Amino acid sequence: MKNIIFHIDVNNAFLSWTAVKLLNEGYNIDIRNIVSVIGGDEEARSGIVLAKSTPAKKLGITSAETLYQAKKKAPNLKVYKPDYKYYEEMSNKLFNLLQKYSPDIEVASIDECYLDYGKVRLLYGDEMQFAQKLQKEINDELGFTVNIGIANNKLCAKMASDFEKPNKIHTLYNYEIEEKMYPLPIGDLFGIGKKTVIKLNEIGIYTIADLANYNDLKLKRYFKNQATHMINIARGIDNSYVNSEAHIPKGIGHEFTLVEDSNNKEFLYEQLFLLANMTARRLRSNNKYAKVICVVIKDVFFKRKSHQRKLKNATNTTNEIYKHAKEIFDEFYDNEPIRLIGIRLDNLVDDVEFQVSLFESYDYRQKEEKIDSVVDNINLKYGCNIVKKASLLNINREK
Numbered sequence: 001m002k003n004i005i006f007h008i009d010v011n012n013a014f015l016s017w018t019a020v021k022l023l024n025e026g027y028n029i030d031i032r033n034i035v036s037v038i039g040g041d042e043e044a045r046s047g048i049v050l051a052k053s054t055p056a057k058k059l060g061i062t063s064a065e066t067l068y069q070a071k072k073k074a075p076n077l078k079v080y081k082p083d084y085k086y087y088e089e090m091s092n093k094l095f096n097l098l099q100k101y102s103p104d105i106e107v108a109s110i111d112e113c114y115l116d117y118g119k120v121r122l123l124y125g126d127e128m129q130f131a132q133k134l135q136k137e138i139n140d141e142l143g144f145t146v147n148i149g150i151a152n153n154k155l156c157a158k159m160a161s162d163f164e165k166p167n168k169i170h171t172l173y174n175y176e177i178e179e180k181m182y183p184l185p186i187g188d189l190f191g192i193g194k195k196t197v198i199k200l201n202e203i204g205i206y207t208i209a210d211l212a213n214y215n216d217l218k219l220k221r222y223f224k225n226q227a228t229h230m231i232n233i234a235r236g237i238d239n240s241y242v243n244s245e246a247h248i249p250k251g252i253g254h255e256f257t258l259v260e261d262s263n264n265k266e267f268l269y270e271q272l273f274l275l276a277n278m279t280a281r282r283l284r285s286n287n288k289y290a291k292v293i294c295v296v297i298k299d300v301f302f303k304r305k306s307h308q309r310k311l312k313n314a315t316n317t318t319n320e321i322y323k324h325a326k327e328i329f330d331e332f333y334d335n336e337p338i339r340l341i342g343i344r345l346d347n348l349v350d351d352v353e354f355q356v357s358l359f360e361s362y363d364y365r366q367k368e369e370k371i372d373s374v375v376d377n378i379n380l381k382y383g384c385n386i387v388k389k390a391s392l393l394n395i396n397r398e399k
Contacts, residue, residue: 013111155238182209193300255342289314290345298340
């Protein structure tokens with residue numbers, strides 16, 4: 001069986017999904033075609049650009065810059081707030097559509113996944129023809145476009161999907177690596193962050209070919225144990241497999257792949273709060289409580305790190321999950337840039353027996369649960385973000 005991997009990546013996911021939502025609600029402008037961004041509220045200290053339209057990009061607006069900076073470049077900039085619950089719904093629709101064709105899907109983030117096409121090629125035929133069919137079906141049924149990378153391993157499939165965008169299909173088979181990948185700047189190599197690019201440039205490595213042909217022992221002087229891995233990925237070597245089990249939840253969790261690698265703690269705290277809100281809402285919708293909270297990060301070398309805490313009292317409140325997640329994060333985060341952050345809730349229970357301690361208030365816990373429940377019910381009835389708790393509007397406020 002020939003190893004053929006697809007990497008399917010939503011083009012400009014947050015902006016595209018917001019555009020789809022607005023059009024479905026009767027909005028007469030496709031925000032993908034105007035100078036627009038998805039961003040937070042500047043007054044809530046979360047005013048950064050999360051996603052930008054192509055016209056906005058042409059004016060020099062970049063992801064992760066402040067809305068204040070973006071508006072200086074484009075005074076008529078249209079700003080739309082993110083709707084993470086809707087993004088989750090669109091993400092699930094995409095993955096459910098793909099699962100019609102294969103169970104071998106590994107979800108990499110909310111807007112991208114790998115599909116092991118080699119196992120179903122006999123059913124559906126030539127991979128390029130199937131990719132074209134799949135791309136059209138996603139656009140027709142869900143209203144947004146995707147890039148599809150096709151290769152003999154996950155790394156090269158990911159690299160291929162990042163070639164020209166949007167709505168493109170690219171291949172990067174093993175025999176195409178030297179022709180298509182080697183000439184690219186070293187910063188284009190999946191897994192190489194901005195700081196690493198600077199260090200590589202300092203020792204004369206500017207292209208992927210330079211790294212692929214570099215002496216392993218010499219590179220170890222600068223990057224120690226990471227050197228061999230770096231040379232391997234530059235050569236397009238990746239022996240990992242599509243892990244479909246990652247899509248089968250054993251607890252409740254969410255992860256965000258950041259638009260850019262970041263070590264800005266305030267920004268990372270904001271992502272933790274959004275994740276805490278999403279996971280807590282799912283807990284409550286399933287009438288569950290979590291006894292274990294785990295925080296996950298992935299560094300620029302794609303090494304996953306996690307730290308967890310077992311709670312004395314199981315919880316499903318947003319503020320409490322965020323409080324613990326923030327403390328856990330501070331315990332093991334080493335201030336190096338990261339590209340992914342997530343929260344996972346495990347050891348789920350149906351009921352909670354509250355054990356009194358000096359540091360927790362049963363009355364306060366009950367009040368928080370009631371407020372969360374009211375907010376959930378109103379949002380379920382009238383729209384997923386029509387009501388927010390005050391802490392959602394200013395997550396850095398100390399209680």
